[in-house]
Amino acid sequence: MNGLAEIGMASGGEIVRLDLGAFRPYLISHPDHVQHVMKGNWSNYLREGMFWKPLERLLGHSILSEGPGWESSRKILQPLFTARYVTALSEGLADTINEGFEALRPYEQSGKPIDAGAEMARVVNKAVVKVLFGSRISDLDADRVAPAYTTAATSFGFRMLFPSAPYSIKVPGDRRFLASIKTIDDVMLPVIEQARREQSEGKDIVSALCQARDEQGEEISVQQIRDDLVSIYGAASETTGTALTWLWPVLGEHPEVAAKLREEIDRVVGRDPVHPSHLPDLKYTKMVLQELLRLYPSGWILPRMAMATEEFGGVRIKAGSQVLISPYATHRLEEFWDRPLVFDPERFAPENQERRHRWAYFPFGGGPHLCLGQHLFYIEAPLMVAAILSRYQPVLVDPGPFKPLPAPSVRPARKVEMALLPIERA
Template sequence: MPIRADSRLHTVSWGRVLGGLRAGGGPLGLLERIGARSQGALTRLDLGTFRPFLVTHPDHLRHVLRDHGENYRRGTAMWKALGRLTGLGITGEGPQWRASREVWHRGLSGGAAHALADRMVPSVADAVADLAVRAAAGARVDSVAEMTRIVLRIINPVLFGSRIPQSQCDRLAAAVAVAFDSLLWRMAAPFVPLAVPMPGDRAFRRATATVNEILLPLVRRARREGGGGPDLMSALLDGRDADGRPLADEQVVQDVVALFVAGSESSALTLTWAWVALAGNPEVAARVRREADEVLGGGAARPEHLRALVYTRQVVAEVCRLYAVAWAVPRTAAAGDVIDGVRIPPGATLVISPYLTHRLPAFWERPLRFDPGRFTKDGVRGRHPLAYLPFGDGAHQCVGQSFFLQEAALIIATMASRFDIAVPGRAEPRAAVALRPRERVDLVITPRR
């Protein structure tokens, strides 16, 4: 019997959505319940006039992100609102996006990547040493704040070539975070004209004014003095737009801001979830500590240590599976399509959810269990290539994936070699723009003898 179009579609009515929200856990709890019922089937959420499709099965993801990726674009409210902050470069579409992506790819691969690693390693050591001075034995510190502080110590030399004081880098990061958080209302109500005031608009304007105040003079001075360094700003200054012209100063600023959005908050949140996972799995934490002791030998990290932190990198990969910071990512269908017998009308919104894909029992045995052993070479080789996508996939896959995995493994190993770290209480995730802890996560840091 032939398959009727839409016969494989799982539908969630508006009433069931409301009932799911009342059941507790907020949007993330609702999403988990929908995922448990649909088990990878394409799902349409009937939310009145808004009827997005939820896409979680690896075969469907291959269709959307790889085989027909040109049809599924960043045209949704989230991307349009984000474009007010990051422009149409690396977070956009079309020729300008391709030009920016090529610049980032060159700056984060090959010999350039090795040069960045050489800058990253001493920055991690300095940042962790600073934490040791500021945190007395047994002191409680805010994990997200401290991980952000460490990541920013790395971003300054890697992105700017240490062209600005660390205090200015911290001020820039704070302004970018405020601007990003201020976009929530614009993302939720894209139909409201920009001329109509909304909550967050005033904070957004103040924050972006601060961003431009810091970055535009920096970019112009760096252009006058000439780039040529291994830092990413130099790569942008040497880059070209879609017409072969040098990137405009404003474009460089927007791409720098895009890196801050991806590289500071996302990194700090993932590191926070790593400490939560290690606290809940003491046997894994003990093995991370042993590897850190064996590789670092009680001394400072060196670039050659990065390849030797094999188990710690597996831990980071498993953290990214269970706590996918980009928990839901929207796309828009440019033209009508059919996915596994389901009609997708032109203009439809598709929501890709790595958070749910990473919990499908058909692809992950005991998916809620924290198990870094999933990421041995054999484990990765035997798995569907689209069952794991914390960094996206296809043409828009994150170009900084490799750099982040090295950065996170090095930070965890360096801290594990110096401190015993406890996380008192429980940490539950909540769905904001990124996957954040519902409450503040404290780390209790005690120097090791």
């Protein structure tokens, strides 16, 4: 991961062919080249090949795939993830988040540290499940889905390294992967089938999907609804959970940022439960989150396969070649970011926005595959930061440093533990 960033920085963003033995992909990091692959000629660079094949067993043919399945899902889901629609769900989100962090009071009283990653994931899971399922899924089932998805998403490394291995032969990780898929399906499929029978008009996403029709006016299949829900769940959970796990080590290293962030939350939220009406005034909080996504984008690598041979950036890319687009690398290019390794939320102050190349920053991807969940992130994540910092004063048990783990998402390589101290108020 850091190696990719170093290669991108050393090359100045030029296209580089990586020598990984039998696998020799091209690293794409310059914003001009990223724009070409993700937007300008995006139909020539599809989500296919060794990186995507193992994911099909988890996500199916959904919003994260290609072809007719993706086109159908995109048309159906796009109206459900507009800023207006997500805002309509925000009060329920805020209630769920407040409850999730209020449940940590025993840790404040006992002084026992929490596992920040696990607790952020717990609250994110409940919030995302609220958006997707409303009250259709029990807390017990919601708590089953989160670890099952995490296990499924992290147990196919062998398949990615050896994509030619037939699925009839069991390889390391298969048993855990298949057991996790079964857990996910055991929870989701009965809920979808019941929602289909009821045909209710609830605000949750599963109700909306059950009401939707395809281009021929037919109901969407239960399998497509399942695939889309699993894809959305993963995207919404991973980005927020990853960013908020990194927040605490970053604040520990930058006390001036922590002080400014707490001052804003004290002023805007105070002692009250956090509410969607607070969001417009949490401006610095949003800047902190944007900078977190710059240095620690959840989707740190976005693989594509070239469908036809072409030349761009002075390099001839042959059909069938894999290209690796890396936000992690692009977000660290010195040509586009002053002091790129320094955490500085002021980069995202309104007066600094116009000077940036449009494709120098793309934590949610871009082009036709732009992540639908970005509106959800900028409601969910600020509410979570405000909810915890208005209640507690988190202090790292071990100040680090914390290095990233090269996994499907950019997580700290070791556990982030912190104590929740009472807030001393004037």
